[in-house]
Amino acid sequence: MDTPKTLFDKIWGDHVINQTNKNQYLLYIDRHLVHEVTSPQAFEGLKLNKRKVRKPELTLGVADHNVPTTLRDQGINSIKDKIAKLQVETLEKNLSENNIKYIPLTSKNQGIVHIIGPEQGFTIPGTTIVCGDSHTSTHGAFGSLAFGIGTSEVEHVLATQTLVQTKPKNMRIIINGKLKKNVTSKDIILKVISEIGTAAGTGHVIEFSGSTILDMTMEERMTLCNMSIEAGAKAGLIAPDNKTFDYLYGLPFAPKEKNWELAIEYWKKLVTDKGAIFDQEFSFNIEELKPFVTWGTSPENGIAINEKIPDPKQYNNLEKRQSIEKSLNYMGLKAGDSLKDISIQKVFIGSCTNGRIEDLRAAANYIQGKKVSHNVQALVVPGSGLVKKQAESEGIKEIFLEAGFEWRDPGCSMCLGMNPDQLASGERCASTSNRNFEGRQGRGGRTHLVSPITAAASAIKGFFVDVTEESL
Amino acid sequence: MKKFTVLKGIAAFMPDINIDTDAIIPKQFLKTIHRKGLGKSLFYNERYTEGYNKNVDFILNKDPWSNSSIIIAGENFGCGSSREHAPWALLDFGIQCIISNSFADIFFNNSVKNGLLLIKLNKNEIQKLSELAMKKESFTVDLINQKILVKNNEINFNVDPIIKDRLIHGYDDIEITLKNKQLIVDYENNKNKFHIWKNIVYEKQ
Numbered sequence: 289m290d291t292p293k294t295l296f297d298k299i300w301g302d303h304v305i306n307q308t309n310k311n312q313y314l315l316y317i318d319r320h321l322v323h324e325v326t327s328p329q330a331f332e333g334l335k336l337n338k339r340k341v342r343k344p345e346l347t348l349g350v351a352d353h354n355v356p357t358t359l360r361d362q363g364i365n366s367i368k369d370k371i372a373k374l375q376v377e378t379l380e381k382n383l384s385e386n387n388i389k390y391i392p393l394t395s396k397n398q399g400i401v402h403i404i405g406p407e408q409g410f411t412i413p414g415t416t417i418v419c420g421d422s423h424t425s426t427h428g429a430f431g432s433l434a435f436g437i438g439t440s441e442v443e444h445v446l447a448t449q450t451l452v453q454t455k456p457k458n459m460r461i462i463i464n465g466k467l468k469k470n471v472t473s474k475d476i477i478l479k480v481i482s483e484i485g486t487a488a489g490t491g492h493v494i495e496f497s498g499s500t501i502l503d504m505t506m507e508e509r510m511t512l513c514n515m516s517i518e519a520g521a522k523a524g525l526i527a528p529d530n531k532t533f534d535y536l537y538g539l540p541f542a543p544k545e546k547n548w549e550l551a552i553e554y555w556k557k558l559v560t561d562k563g564a565i566f567d568q569e570f571s572f573n574i575e576e577l578k579p580f581v582t583w584g585t586s587p588e589n590g591i592a593i594n595e596k597i598p599d600p601k602q603y604n605n606l607e608k609r610q611s612i613e614k615s616l617n618y619m620g621l622k623a624g625d626s627l628k629d630i631s632i633q634k635v636f637i638g639s640c641t642n643g644r645i646e647d648l649r650a651a652a653n654y655i656q657g658k659k660v661s662h663n664v665q666a667l668v669v670p671g672s673g674l675v676k677k678q679a680e681s682e683g684i685k686e687i688f689l690e691a692g693f694e695w696r697d698p699g700c701s702m703c704l705g706m707n708p709d710q711l712a713s714g715e716r717c718a719s720t721s722n723r724n725f726e727g728r729q730g731r732g733g734r735t736h737l738v739s740p741i742t743a744a745a746s747a748i749k750g751f752f753v754d755v756t757e758e759s760l
Numbered sequence: 761m762k763k764f765t766v767l768k769g770i771a772a773f774m775p776d777i778n779i780d781t782d783a784i785i786p787k788q789f790l791k792t793i794h795r796k797g798l799g800k801s802l803f804y805n806e807r808y809t810e811g812y813n814k815n816v817d818f819i820l821n822k823d824p825w826s827n828s829s830i831i832i833a834g835e836n837f838g839c840g841s842s843r844e845h846a847p848w849a850l851l852d853f854g855i856q857c858i859i860s861n862s863f864a865d866i867f868f869n870n871s872v873k874n875g876l877l878l879i880k881l882n883k884n885e886i887q888k889l890s891e892l893a894m895k896k897e898s899f900t901v902d903l904i905n906q907k908i909l910v911k912n913n914e915i916n917f918n919v920d921p922i923i924k925d926r927l928i929h930g931y932d933d934i935e936i937t938l939k940n941k942q943l944i945v946d947y948e949n950n951k952n953k954f955h956i957w958k959n960i961v962y963e964k965q
């Protein structure tokens with residue numbers, strides 16, 4: 289009998305073209321997503337070396353990172369920042385010169401690259417998917433091996449449709465139990481990262497499994513895989529099942545008819561074999577999990593909403609202690625503070641972590657009929673045009689607008705503050721995004737990562753709320 | 761790509777752990793469409809107060825470290841977003857080698873591809889080198905013999921032979937891969953035979 293394989297080993301094995309070095313392989317890349325920020329220098333490189341794009345049909349482009357979230361109907365003219373505009377123009381030019389499909393700013397399908405991939409059925413199980421953005425791990429929710437790459441690698445994929453990669457190790461995170469009401473997959477991943485740290489996954493692909501994962505919707509799975517990169521991992525992975533197939537059926541880029549059947553036949557084999565060995569394994573039970581909030585400037589600085597901010601003195605490791613002191617100082621917080629007493633000025637609901645329809649639905653549902661605190665500016669930025677349209681048709685837009693939220697056009701927005709949506713120095717934000725690094729949402733801005741329900745509830749109250757305890 | 765054989769220069773010690781790519785080059789500088797010109801904004805948030813007013817306490821603003829070609833950093837250097845602007849900014853500033861206890865994966869790969877040498881050492885060795893760096897000693901990083909020489913100290917380091925070969929010759933990745941072009945074609949033919957569903961047939965909505 290063959291040695292039992294992990295899901296990751298199967299996908300990897302199926303894409304190896306040859307071995308180039310001890311633990312290095314030339315891998316075939318099935319799908320490539322490009323956006324305006326990490327691609328211009330790649331196309332520049334191709335041109336300088338007189339190289340062509342090998343398989344234009346396997347690449348899809350969209351502008352999302354630096355685009356404004358207002359006045360979208362004006363298309364590229366909505367971008368007032370000249371350099372940002374040039375970047376988007378460069379993307380459009382490069383894609384059209386190389387016959388690569390592009391979703392224009394004015395298209396109803398435009399959105400954050402990791403949201404449109406799945407929505408368009410570009411993301412499918414059993415494939416390798418890359419993009420010049422670390423949150424490419426999102427697509428692993430479909431049982432595809434998806435990871436972020438740098439611009440030189442973008443150039444390499446464009447020119448060769450391959451990448452040279454070191455084979456990562458296998459990690460499994462098993463999650464069991466039924467979540468409490470209003471606790472979400474965002475809370476799970478923040479909890480996991482707070483336990484295992486941001487370096488635990490380095491050099492690994494994490495497969496998530498367990499009863500909680502089986503119960504999750506595709507969107508919840510995407511949130512989980514999205515943040516596996518914050519645990520240091522190369523990629524996150526979840527075995528495809530009927531939910532995956534139902535989600536993809538009939539989408540524009542998904543296989544059709546006979547090909548769909550062939551695909552399903554193959555996809556059903558994409559599971560970790562019994563007895564397969566993982567290099568590392570963790571297991572969590574989330575029955576009692578409370579909503580999570582980060583207090584520092586690393587995604588691992590998370591605590592349950594009812595816990596107190598930790599005291600740096602309790603850490604013996606000097607570096608760790610200093611880094612916590614530095615974080616607290618930046619965040620304007622003290623050891624022993626309760627998160628529930630901390631007031632916020634901004635709320636951001638959106639990003640490739642939590643900018644999907646279920647996120648908006650859950651948040652809107654929780655705050656229906658309430659008003660945003662007068663001290664708070666709250667933004668809802670749907671992850672894509674399709675999410676926006678869906679939300680509008682369900683009346684979600686109205687709920688947010690009546691409550692005093694701003695309803696924006698799709699893009700990365702305040703997740704990274706490359707467009708005009710930014711925090712001012714010292715401003716505190718409850719954000720559904722994935723990174724709370726210093727200055728991530730604007731210089732001096734203070735980011736607390738939370739779920740969409742916690743973010744929305746906090747917008748109403750003006751400070752962090754335990755959404756499992758209080759109703760508004 | 762520039763060849764890397766022996767590097768002589770000053771080393772700046774940056775003890776913080778988890779120095780992420782946002783700290784190396786903040787996002788407002790990612791809007792460029794070229795590789796050059798980012799060095800001026802390297803470590804922008806710490807290096808400058810407002811505009812380009814120098815923060816005099818920041819190591820790269822102090823002599824002789826303003827001319828550093830080596831950084832000795834706390835562990836997990838380069839974590840965070842995958843932006844390749846980080847190694848571009850470092851190289852454009854003049855940094856050609858970084859020494860740390862550990863590096864983030866994507867940053868590591870991005871650096872190698874651009875000719876930036878990353879050296880992993882243990883904590884004792886880093887401690888030793890950081891002291892020498894603070895004394896403004898001149899460093900020699902000899903990639904050919906895999907040695908770091910400072911005053912009377914000599915520290916050996918490991919480097920993946922493939923990475924070493926590439927840096928020493930300044931090879932371009934794509935060039936290396938395209939030597940296997942026929943293997944790629946064979947793979948694609950096989951894919952068309954056995955996994956035709958992986959191909960993209962786009963239908964208008």
Ligand code: SF4
Binds near residue numbers: 704722
């Ligand atoms: S939403 Fe944020 S994390 Fe996601 S792709 Fe955009 S910038 Fe990156």
